[in-house]
């Protein structure tokens with residue numbers, strides 16, 4: 415059985431919960447296609463999230479890393495195409511605010527996801543879930559984690575990438591401003607993305 419490290423994030427900024435945290439907890443330990451899922455939640459802390467995801471990869475030795483993040487305001491499931499070498503955004507949960515900073519001084523400007531993002535989007539739509547490839551993972555924590563993994567493992571067979579998801583109904587009930595999906599649909603859509611990894615091209 416192959417291993418898939420599935421990461422989510424804790425709540426951050428004004429968001430009282432993070433649906434990605436709930437998804438990784440509910441899928442942890444399950445088998446989806448050829449993969450056993452190892453789910454972990456990362457802190458919204460630039461330094462600690464990067465350090466922890468790299469430590470989890472060393473510990474778990476996964477074949478694939480799928481990282482999840484909340485992108486409140488998006489309408490669809492959006493596998494990210496690219497991570498860029500920039501940190502710039504609102505304060506993290508430690509109060510650290512960064513502007514125009516490189517993630518890695520020696521890193522490439524950007525790395526492409528090595529997940530089958532087109533197949534994921536097609537399979538989601540075939541199964542009735544709105545999805546599209548996103549061409550920007552932003553410049554905040556999610557981009558940072560995606561970039562850090564793709565940079566460190568660029569010359570290896572590790573497959574890695576990032577999927578942003580819309581807000582859950584629970585979040586929108588609290589905040590009111592975002593398009594939202596049920597937790598059941600959010601979780602099922604991530605299962606479908608993972609199923610894609612076991613499909614023969």
Ligand code: PCA
Pocket residue numbers: 423426432434458482483484485551552554555556557
């Ligand atoms: N989304 C943020 C950070 C944590 C999360 O779930 C992002 O898109 O960078």
